[in-house]
Amino acid sequence: MKKTVAFSKNATNVFFHILTNCNLKCEHCYINKEQHGENILPVETIESWLQIFAEKNKDTNVVFLGGEPTLHPDLPLAIKKAKSLGYNSITVDTNGYLFHDILSKVDPHVLDYFSFSLDGATRKTNDMIRGKGSYDTCVAGIRKAIDKGFAASLIYTVSKKNLHELDKIAPLLKELGISRFFIQVIGIRGQSVKNRYEKLQVSRNEWLKTIPVVADKAAKLGITVTYPKVFLNEDEPFECAGLVAKNYFIFPNGRVYQCPICEDYPLHGYSLEGNTLLKTPKINETDLFGLNIPEGCVMNKLIQPRNLSYDKQGKPEYKVACCMLKEEIQGQ
Numbered sequence: 001m002k003k004t005v006a007f008s009k010n011a012t013n014v015f016f017h018i019l020t021n022c023n024l025k026c027e028h029c030y031i032n033k034e035q036h037g038e039n040i041l042p043v044e045t046i047e048s049w050l051q052i053f054a055e056k057n058k059d060t061n062v063v064f065l066g067g068e069p070t071l072h073p074d075l076p077l078a079i080k081k082a083k084s085l086g087y088n089s090i091t092v093d094t095n096g097y098l099f100h101d102i103l104s105k106v107d108p109h110v111l112d113y114f115s116f117s118l119d120g121a122t123r124k125t126n127d128m129i130r131g132k133g134s135y136d137t138c139v140a141g142i143r144k145a146i147d148k149g150f151a152a153s154l155i156y157t158v159s160k161k162n163l164h165e166l167d168k169i170a171p172l173l174k175e176l177g178i179s180r181f182f183i184q185v186i187g188i189r190g191q192s193v194k195n196r197y198e199k200l201q202v203s204r205n206e207w208l209k210t211i212p213v214v215a216d217k218a219a220k221l222g223i224t225v226t227y228p229k230v231f232l233n234e235d236e237p238f239e240c241a242g243l244v245a246k247n248y249f250i251f252p253n254g255r256v257y258q259c260p261i262c263e264d265y266p267l268h269g270y271s272l273e274g275n276t277l278l279k280t281p282k283i284n285e286t287d288l289f290g291l292n293i294p295e296g297c298v299m300n301k302l303i304q305p306r307n308l309s310y311d312k313q314g315k316p317e318y319k320v321a322c323c324m325l326k327e328e329i330q331g332q
């Protein structure tokens with residue numbers, strides 16, 4: 001049964017980029033070192049920043065990201081700290097290279113998920129986007145993690161380059177033992193801007209024709225599937241997560257965003273200076289969240305307007321939902 005997951009108003013979600021280095025150069029990577037820093041956060045800083053967000057809310061989830069977070073030699077210590085601070089769930093997003101023998105240094109009872117990224121159901125398509133050898137390494141990493149007792153999820157970022165293979169992914173997920181599947185939509189930021197990925201965003205028709213069908217197929221194999229809603233009909237309410245939810249995207253240079261679409265610009269609403277979380281001066285993302293426009297998401301209209309469409313009277317044909325609004329289908 002498909003359901004729209006309302007923004008959780010009580011939980012806090014922390015997306016913690018502990019470094020921006022990566023061994024891969026994916027074509028649509030959203031990391032922008034000029035904006036996000038090139039430093040590797042010392043573990044003491046990671047621990048202090050984790051504490052700041054744990055104190056904000058008892059119900060807090062953390063996702064460790066990079067770059068490639070397993071390149072950080074102290075990731076296992078950061079995971080242990082998150083556990084001891086009472087984080088509700090702990091996830092590591094990885095490209096599957098699993099550096100520093102991470103699987104031997106973390107307890108599967110402490111980490112909730114390793115979340116792997118593949119952008120094709122075949123070696124050919126995935127490696128065209130993510131680099132030679134990345135498919136085989138990622139698949140081998142998934143198998144090793146599952147063998148060691150970790151739960152694994154998979155993220156597939158959809159563009160025109162790999163939409164045609166999405167319907168082949170469900171049997172692969174089942175065979176690998178993946179329990180959760182996240183379909184993402186390509187965002188026009190970071191490398192996607194340089195690589196002109198705005199031309200590779202899938203249209204509303206393509207999205208609506210393909211994504212729910214694939215999600216349903218994977219759910220029938222017992223896999224829980226989450227995908228962004230993206231498009232709203234006129235009668236569906238629009239909400240901005242920046243106003244009604246608590247999501248924090250932390251970067252190693254101390255920037256803290258609430259809206260991921262802004263991350264190419266110095267529009268962050270907070271910054272971590274030393275070990276203190278401070279509000280940033282105007283104008284920042286928080287000044288834009290409340291703007292009410294017929295197209296729905298303000299940041300989408302400002303930054304990636306190609307996915308909008310208007311009728312002859314200049315009225316938007318649909319609204320674009322908050323990028324954090326998801327549909328979820330439980331595995332059956």
Ligand code: SF4
Pocket residue numbers: 022023024025026028029030031066067068095130
């Ligand atoms: S998308 Fe992830 S794996 Fe790919 S280059 Fe960027 S950080 Fe690395």
Ligand code: SF4
Pocket residue numbers: 239240241242243258259260261289297298299300321322323324
């Ligand atoms: S994506 Fe749009 S709706 Fe969502 S937080 Fe950003 S500005 Fe708000």
